[in-house]
Amino acid sequence: MASSTRASVADRRWTVLRRAARTRLAPFGAAVLLVAVVAALAAPLVAPHDPLRQNLGDALARPGRAHWLGTDNVGRDVLSRVIWGTRVSLVAGFISVAIAALAGGLLGVVAGYVGGRVDGLVMRLMDAVLSFPPLVLALALGAVLGAGLTGVLIALGVVYTPTFARLMRGQVLAVKARDYVDAARALGASGWRIACRHVLPNAATPIVVQASLSVAFAILAEASLSFLGLGIQPPAASWGSMINAGRGYLQQAPWIVFGPGAALFVTVVGLNFVGDAVRDALDPRARS
Amino acid sequence: MARLVLHRLAATIPVLLLVTAGVFALLHLTPGDPIDAMMAESADAAAKASLRTELGLDRPLPVQYLAWMGRLLRGDLGRSIRNGEPVVENVSRRIRPSLQLALLAMTLSLLIAFPVGIVSAVRRNTSFDRAGTTFALFGICMPNFLLALLLIFLFGVTLRWLPISGYVDPAEELVDGLRSLALPAVTLGLALAAVVTRTLRSSMLEALTEDYVRTARAKGLSEWRVMRGHVLRNALIPVVTVLGLQLGTLIGGAVITEYVFALPGVGRLVVDAVFARDYPLVQGVVLLIAVGFIASNLVVDLLYGLIDPRLRR
Numbered sequence: 198m199a200s201s202t203r204a205s206v207a208d209r210r211w212t213v214l215r216r217a218a219r220t221r222l223a224p225f226g227a228a229v230l231l232v233a234v235v236a237a238l239a240a241p242l243v244a245p246h247d248p249l250r251q252n253l254g255d256a257l258a259r260p261g262r263a264h265w266l267g268t269d270n271v272g273r274d275v276l277s278r279v280i281w282g283t284r285v286s287l288v289a290g291f292i293s294v295a296i297a298a299l300a301g302g303l304l305g306v307v308a309g310y311v312g313g314r315v316d317g318l319v320m321r322l323m324d325a326v327l328s329f330p331p332l333v334l335a336l337a338l339g340a341v342l343g344a345g346l347t348g349v350l351i352a353l354g355v356v357y358t359p360t361f362a363r364l365m366r367g368q369v370l371a372v373k374a375r376d377y378v379d380a381a382r383a384l385g386a387s388g389w390r391i392a393c394r395h396v397l398p399n400a401a402t403p404i405v406v407q408a409s410l411s412v413a414f415a416i417l418a419e420a421s422l423s424f425l426g427l428g429i430q431p432p433a434a435s436w437g438s439m440i441n442a443g444r445g446y447l448q449q450a451p452w453i454v455f456g457p458g459a460a461l462f463v464t465v466v467g468l469n470f471v472g473d474a475v476r477d478a479l480d481p482r483a484r485s
Numbered sequence: 486m487a488r489l490v491l492h493r494l495a496a497t498i499p500v501l502l503l504v505t506a507g508v509f510a511l512l513h514l515t516p517g518d519p520i521d522a523m524m525a526e527s528a529d530a531a532a533k534a535s536l537r538t539e540l541g542l543d544r545p546l547p548v549q550y551l552a553w554m555g556r557l558l559r560g561d562l563g564r565s566i567r568n569g570e571p572v573v574e575n576v577s578r579r580i581r582p583s584l585q586l587a588l589l590a591m592t593l594s595l596l597i598a599f600p601v602g603i604v605s606a607v608r609r610n611t612s613f614d615r616a617g618t619t620f621a622l623f624g625i626c627m628p629n630f631l632l633a634l635l636l637i638f639l640f641g642v643t644l645r646w647l648p649i650s651g652y653v654d655p656a657e658e659l660v661d662g663l664r665s666l667a668l669p670a671v672t673l674g675l676a677l678a679a680v681v682t683r684t685l686r687s688s689m690l691e692a693l694t695e696d697y698v699r700t701a702r703a704k705g706l707s708e709w710r711v712m713r714g715h716v717l718r719n720a721l722i723p724v725v726t727v728l729g730l731q732l733g734t735l736i737g738g739a740v741i742t743e744y745v746f747a748l749p750g751v752g753r754l755v756v757d758a759v760f761a762r763d764y765p766l767v768q769g770v771v772l773l774i775a776v777g778f779i780a781s782n783l784v785v786d787l788l789y790g791l792i793d794p795r796l797r798r
Contacts, residue, residue, distance in 0.1 A: 332737025
């Protein structure tokens, strides 16, 4: 019995993966994501130069054999910094969305399952967070939490939490009214058990879809904050801060801006394709 | 309609209260002493104590909140610790370029999005449609600051057609003013145009398959009247929703755009205040932006009632 259940879960996962792969642009998105993950994990091995090593004699060198994407104003290799910057972008994208999905999911479950005043309070709180333009809220939080990756992760986590809370609450309200939840209650299951065993697993799919769509936007938001100087601090490499540092040399050395810019754009496009594929595979309405 | 207005206004009050509490809490979220964060470590103790008293930080938290709310209700949003001027004056001096930029960007985005979205939907799966959807994807995935730098590189540095920074008020010098706002408006408008194009295309495609469109065609109405009276009118509701949702992105985008093009707007004021650790100014401007955002969303909600009569009930 247990082995047949395991087999059916594996079958279902395989079907979802097959559906996701059938989406037209998904292979491109998956390839981009794979390259980005490999670059982030193996940065010390694949980066041709030390991303922090300055060489003023080689400053503003054009792209060539020695430096494929050229060098910046203090002679650092742009390609190596782009590769190391992948780490920051992916960490920011995935961790901030994970924080938001966890916090928002939890708040949504509590609001939807408990209902009444708790629901009202949680949802008004979420409405209040949504009343701030996302980047302005992230800026204000970044300002009080201080510059650095931790502040950015928390700020973006807070910004994206209401989306997940609203989504989860709606799902929980729908699932709560199903017959199998009534049956579990009639069998004497506790509220906690019903929430964990029956409501949460059945309400989680839209959260996964939303999370996959949000990562690309979180990466863009991190790059925006880093561009403004609130993200990871120099000399560490992040795409946003590299672009900001390069804008003073746009005329002499446009590669300082367009190297990390291209990496950011391609990653965001790829992640959007992956997000669309996940949505198409998991959401029957999107499929139809 | 009056009931809808009253209902929406009533729903806004608790949200506004929570927003004020959130903005008030900003100062208190600062790790350590906010006075140390605002003033240099070398500042003398008397100056720090004076600022602490001025901001009311030496009083219990609930008292501070009530006093702050009392001042807000009298229109006093505090003073910048940098230039000593009231927040309202700081904002009113900077609001003009921001509004001009937002208006130009919004106009530009609608001028692009409506023709592209409509033609893409009507000529589905043609090369025009593919170009339109590629444009939408480009606009959605391209960060504002990167697009701004691309435009600066192309039209400012290489072709030298347009100024790359600075601001001239179009009300005083029309041509120079529009030239100074051209690149920022394109930067801000393209992203919005991309989202509106995508939404308009998909909602028009959906409306085109509805029974009422078939009925209208069967009645012998011209294709133009079917499009204008039935398809476009119904496809507008999701577009208005998206425009409302995009207001936040527009404001965020304005912050970045004003920063890149050195425009003296409210967005630039926020960034400058954040880096100067001028917390009273950050609080005041963020609160004003949030209230403006809530008011805009309220207007968008009320627009639904005008577009869709079913929502007025």
